[in-house]
Amino acid sequence: MKTIRIGIIGGAGYTGGELIRVLVQHPVSEIVFVHSRSNAGKAVTSVHRDLIGETDLYFTDTHTQEIDLLFLCLGHGASRAFLEHNTIKEHIKVIDLANDFRIQDQALWKGHAFIYGLPELQKEKIKTAQYLANPGCFATAIQLGLLPLAAAGVLGAVYTTGITGSTGAGQSLSSTSHFSWRANNIQAYKTLSHQHLTEIGQSLKQLQADIPADAVHFIPWRGDFPRGIFVSTQLKNDLSLDALYTLYEHYYREHPFVHLSKDPIDLKQVVNTNKCLIQIEKQGEDTVIHSTIDNLLKGAVGQAVQNMNLMFGLEEMTGLHLKSLVF
Incomplete structure (x- = not known):
């Protein structure tokens, strides 16, 4: 099996570090370089200290080495700027983990269209993709809870609340990611206006054309834990509980x-894995779909590697047999 030669841009952040952790254990991947201007010349383990004994890589400020795949682990808005200011050889596949190319009318770059990389929605398109936009973390958890209903054409108004860990805010320190603020604390933010709503609506409409653009009403919460997302989505539905499970x-x-x-499902079942767990509860027509993922894995890096496997013709779970932490 041919080795996939990989470059990583933005390797010093949470997603960059998590990507390295997964790829050093992947059986057919080789990390050729990890790019970070602010850490160039430093050992990767000086930033990601849990990787001591796992890699001897050093951060670099160059990215011209010969590779097959480029991962962009940059902040939102920086991926497009990077691609516009740097030459990427035509044969190199690109996976962007930011939100720069997720929306259809923003997905073009130099005549190339980025494919939206939710495997449970469009696996076949991902297999032939050259450029791929990895979904958002909340968007992944919410969509996986709703796709079967949209595919059946029975999705109406949706009211969802989700809580995320502090790693979802990125590595840069802010008042709402500082330990002393997060500890023993919860806060709603971006109520009904979260940036992932657009990509969620875009996917659902792909399956159910008559769903309103504002069908999903979403309240995200900041939680007092490092990683993971738990979503509870409420809607009206006249299918029985057994019928819903059969549909899913x-x-x-x-x-x-x-x-x-x-x-009942819980966060610890999925942390450190690429799994999404779904549980359905029902009282009369009131239906609640619970879905939970690890925001850094199924919500980011794990899904990106899952997409890499599909793009390079590998078995989908290659390198992603990860066990939850449990305790």
Whole structure:
């Protein structure tokens, strides 16, 4: 099996570090360079100290080495600027983990269209993609809870609340990511206006054309834990609980990272994995879809590597057999 030669731009942040952790254990990947202007010349382990003994890589400020795939782990808005100011050889595939190319009318770059990389929505398109926009973390958790209903054409108004860990805010210190603020604290933010709403609506409309653009009403919360997302979505539906589980089982039958549970689910079951767990509860027509993921894995890096596997013709779960932390 041919080795995939990989470059990483923005390797010093949370997603960059998590990507290195996954790729050093991936059986057919080789990290050729990890780019970081602010850390050039330093050992990767001087920033990502948990990787001591796992890699001897050094950060570099060059990115012209011969590679097959480039991961962009930059801040939102910086990926497009990087591509516009640097020459990327035509044969190199690109996976962007920011939000620069997720929306269809913003997905073009020099005549090339970025494919939206949610495997549970459009796996076949991902297999032939040259440029790929990795979905947002909240968007992933919410969409995976709703795709089967949209595919069946029975999705109406949706009211969802989700809580995320501090790593979702990135590595730069801010007042709401500082430990002393996060500890024993919860806060709603970007109520009904979160940036992931657009990509969620775009995906749902792809499956159910008549769904209103403002069907999803979302309140995100900041939680007092480092990583993970837990979402509870409420909607009206006249299908029985058994019928709903049958619908979900059928939709996800060929998607190995999404699992249904009839028992209550919790965050620790998915942290450190690329899994999404879904549980459904129902009282009369009131239906609640619970979905939970690790924001740095299924919500970012794990999904990006899952997409890499598909783009290079590998088995989808290659390098992603990860165990939850549990305790």
